[in-house]
Amino acid sequence: MRVFQIQHGWSVEHLQLATRPDPRPGPGEVLLRMKAASLNYRDLVVCARGYGSFTGTLPLVPVSDGVGVVVEVGAGVTRVQVGDRVCPTFHQGWIAGAPDLARLTRTLGGPLDGTIAELMCLSEQGVVKVPAHLGDEEAATLPCAALTAWSALVTYDDLRPGSRVLVQGTGGVALFAIRFAKLIGAEVTVISSSDDKLARARQLGADAGINYRTTPEWSRPARELTGGAGFDHIVELGGEKTLPQSLRCIRAGGTLSMIGVLSGSSLAAPLGLVVTRQVRLQGITVGHRDGFEAMLRAVEQHRIRPVVDRVFDFGQLKEALAYQHSGAQFGKICIRHA
16 A cells, blocks of 8 residues: 655655555454544644654554545454444544543554555544534544534533633634534634634634734733723644733633644743633643544534645645645645545
């Protein structure tokens, strides 16, 4: 089978098209013929060995998200059957319950081989069936970006109709967060550097938008949108440069989901605002399989269709990663397997 793998060094430049023996499923395992994959910012971090020893060892097949069709099952498999279309779960060992180190570190696309391979052999416990109304590229966007947004807003919070949610940016997680927040009945504000992207976010259901390039101190007008009360939940994707402003517009007792570090990973924020207003800082690392399946039921019931920005061919992985790095996309970047 063909794969892309990082070899002989850690960087995007060290990604090479290679071949490996076709895998075969053992007891309790399933063999997938992969149909599509989608990119996350994490995939760029992995190529640079940004997670240290938790990144894995070379050679490594990168990319965490994808969808495939079950073409063979091992003895004792009951969760799926040949012909089912499934997504591999990002956390291969986290079925349910509280996270621990073992559950959080068995992840696809580093340290485990990822989805840029023609075939994948996985435990039946590490795959979930996907809704039939989604195309392959759409389904491939679900394991990380969609579940991260769902975990933040649903699994780890108790939002209700009328809750106020602020979402940073218009990447994959952000656009799923808009859709899921609107399912709950929340009022959603989006910040972005592009008026065009803000207009497109409103088409997805966002109630208000602020351009943080033209309004660098965006926390003040954002808070004014809540009548001065502050937001119940902020989907924090920026990190170092956005966290201080997020803390200025979160309500007392509100939840701030720490998901991304796009503007830096150091903490330089007024912690007094956390303590005196009892703000909850909740780290989010995707989520467990039970949450994934709950999210898929909502996606199916409401016929949600993920936003796919651009689709590249299998051999264009480097070009797709360069586009991911540019930040020009609105929604998800996908790879179509041949």
